[in-house]
Amino acid sequence: MSQPAYTVVGTPFSTFTRTITLGLQYKGLEYNQLATPPQTELALENHPFGYLPTLIIHELELEGKRVTQDIKLRESQAIVRFIDRVAPEPSLHMEGGTGGVVLEEKMWEFVSFVASFGFPSMEGGVVKPQVKALDEGKQTDAEVRQSIASGVEQTRKFLALAESLMVNSSDYLFGDHPTWADFFLFPIMADLRMVPEWKEVVSERLVRWMEKMDGLEAVKATKEGTLSVGARP
Numbered sequence: 001m002s003q004p005a006y007t008v009v010g011t012p013f014s015t016f017t018r019t020i021t022l023g024l025q026y027k028g029l030e031y032n033q034l035a036t037p038p039q040t041e042l043a044l045e046n047h048p049f050g051y052l053p054t055l056i057i058h059e060l061e062l063e064g065k066r067v068t069q070d071i072k073l074r075e076s077q078a079i080v081r082f083i084d085r086v087a088p089e090p091s092l093h094m095e096g097g098t099g100g101v102v103l104e105e106k107m108w109e110f111v112s113f114v115a116s117f118g119f120p121s122m123e124g125g126v127v128k129p130q131v132k133a134l135d136e137g138k139q140t141d142a143e144v145r146q147s148i149a150s151g152v153e154q155t156r157k158f159l160a161l162a163e164s165l166m167v168n169s170s171d172y173l174f175g176d177h178p179t180w181a182d183f184f185l186f187p188i189m190a191d192l193r194m195v196p197e198w199k200e201v202v203s204e205r206l207v208r209w210m211e212k213m214d215g216l217e218a219v220k221a222t223k224e225g226t227l228s229v230g231a232r233p
């Protein structure tokens, strides 16, 4: 049997890595996954800063010719552009005009907000310190709460912004099918759902969106190895 054309370098525990595997799964592209944490020898061999994910492209069609040299593509927003080019359907884009959102690019604005502001607030400010504290058991609840107070506040603000940008009364963030915006936000939210602060930062609307996302086959197929099933990197 021939090898899949793609290898994803990154543990399923990594939210940016899960964004990529969600997209590959949704578009029916086969891949192998090398489940390494960041900053390992393997991660550094594949990414100049040891970050996750890297997509290794083993073969592709270029101007009608099959190229079989391994190409390493880093940075999730570059990787999703490649995935879209080789597999445009099913689309993970928003059609302009959906729910009154005139510009298709608003979906990409959302993606960039999640990557630049949502990820540090939610993962760095709440999930990671809370999980570390729960695992180590050295701090009291009050101490943990105090250390993450500003992360919780930033998360609350970020989620209010996210909700204000969603298309009203639609199943997904930008309409009746998922987009890359859903696939960038969901892995972080699935982590956040595992910590006690979830209840105080999330709205009913976002809870309904999470339930909708939970039903996707791509979400089910990328769950193993994530915090949402109790895994560690």
Ligand SMILES: N[C@@H](CCC(=O)N[C@@H](CS)C(=O)NCC(=O)O)C(=O)O
Binding pocket: 014, 015, 016, 017, 038, 039, 050, 051, 052, 053, 074, 075, 076, 077, 115
């Ligand atoms: N700009 C990168 C960010 C990726 C990123 O932050 N990945 C995390 C894992 S989810 C990471 O590798 N962090 C490196 C570290 O913790 O040292 C991208 O979009 O791919």
